[in-house]
Amino acid sequence: MKNGITPVDPATFFPNRFLGKTLFVTGAAHGSIGGATAERAAKEGARVFCVDRKPEALRKTVNEITAIGGTAIGHLADISDPHAAQGAVDACVQQFGGLHLVLNAAGVMDGNDPALPPDFENTTHLLPAPLHAATDAYWHNVMNANINGMFFCMRAQLRQMMAQETGGAIVNIGSIAGLTGLPGNPAYSASKHAVTGLTRNAAIDYAAHGIRINSVNMAQTDTPMVFRAMEFVKWAMEKGMGSGMASFKSASLLAAHEPDKRGATPWEQAAIILFLLSPDASNITGACLATDGGWTAF
Numbered sequence: 001m002k003n004g005i006t007p008v009d010p011a012t013f014f015p016n017r018f019l020g021k022t023l024f025v026t027g028a029a030h031g032s033i034g035g036a037t038a039e040r041a042a043k044e045g046a047r048v049f050c051v052d053r054k055p056e057a058l059r060k061t062v063n064e065i066t067a068i069g070g071t072a073i074g075h076l077a078d079i080s081d082p083h084a085a086q087g088a089v090d091a092c093v094q095q096f097g098g099l100h101l102v103l104n105a106a107g108v109m110d111g112n113d114p115a116l117p118p119d120f121e122n123t124t125h126l127l128p129a130p131l132h133a134a135t136d137a138y139w140h141n142v143m144n145a146n147i148n149g150m151f152f153c154m155r156a157q158l159r160q161m162m163a164q165e166t167g168g169a170i171v172n173i174g175s176i177a178g179l180t181g182l183p184g185n186p187a188y189s190a191s192k193h194a195v196t197g198l199t200r201n202a203a204i205d206y207a208a209h210g211i212r213i214n215s216v217n218m219a220q221t222d223t224p225m226v227f228r229a230m231e232f233v234k235w236a237m238e239k240g241m242g243s244g245m246a247s248f249k250s251a252s253l254l255a256a257h258e259p260d261k262r263g264a265t266p267w268e269q270a271a272i273i274l275f276l277l278s279p280d281a282s283n284i285t286g287a288c289l290a291t292d293g294g295w296t297a298f
């Protein structure tokens, strides 16, 4: 590929596509996939309820939206706490009168609080490790954020959508690690396979209520999570530990052929997520889409 594929322009949006709709987003901090989706959805007319654990980065997403005349509310919560997940949905309903669309994007790659700066040296018990060396704390923290939190959120979201009787659409974020194994990070891979299962299960159970439920499953997408993962791999290599992660396959088909070997951008993921949430995807449910630049094609 001589010049590479031009990524989705961050300025692209379809005016009024989501006018009158409320979108609930977990993992909506600035720079993240959830943040990019929230920002574009707001440009397209949605009221956006943004949930995250990172106060400053959450505020930044909300400020970006309100600065251009969009409507957004930031809500600080740890969705791995069932009361906090229910509380976030209740707050959205209270402030926006309901919810129609959802992106469940909150997730972590290791067992640390994502709001804290990485400190690998002093948190080795929370870091990814092959199964025989993995700690309970690492396992529980990753499972709590990635799948238990998604369950708590979806339960509250679905109850609200059912009560409204307006149908709806939900997109969950899985990963290539939800479609294939990922070396060195058993809890991440197990939790993301659980996202695939939960998505398919819920698609079946809620089709009768007019609620479509799909997942997107990406390879490297350039967000704070990836920068943190790269730092971790580098640190582990320097320690002579080898992280396991990125040891076999480190680039998607498209990234491998790009002149600058770029990963996906959050805006590329947001474009697909918003398509799935839009009326154009009216016949899609239960799909676990590989939005991975061809990673899982071979």
Ligand SMILES: NC(=O)c1ccc[n+]([C@@H]2O[C@H](COP(=O)([O-])OP(=O)(O)OC[C@H]3O[C@@H](n4cnc5c(N)ncnc54)[C@H](O)[C@@H]3O)[C@@H](O)[C@H]2O)c1
Binding pocket: 026, 027, 028, 029, 031, 032, 033, 034, 051, 052, 053, 054, 077, 078, 079, 080, 105, 106, 107, 108, 109, 114, 115, 144, 145, 149, 173, 174, 175, 176, 217, 218, 219, 220, 221, 222, 223, 224, 225, 226
């Ligand atoms: N970036 C990638 O390459 C990549 C690849 C595959 C899958 N994913 C998935 O995409 C999703 C979004 O990740 P991202 O790449 O935007 O990373 P990110 O770290 O920028 O965003 C994830 C956000 O979720 C928030 N979060 C995590 N746990 C939370 C909790 N318990 N309660 C509330 N908020 C919480 C974090 O604070 C963070 O802002 C994640 O589920 C991730 O696993 C990302």
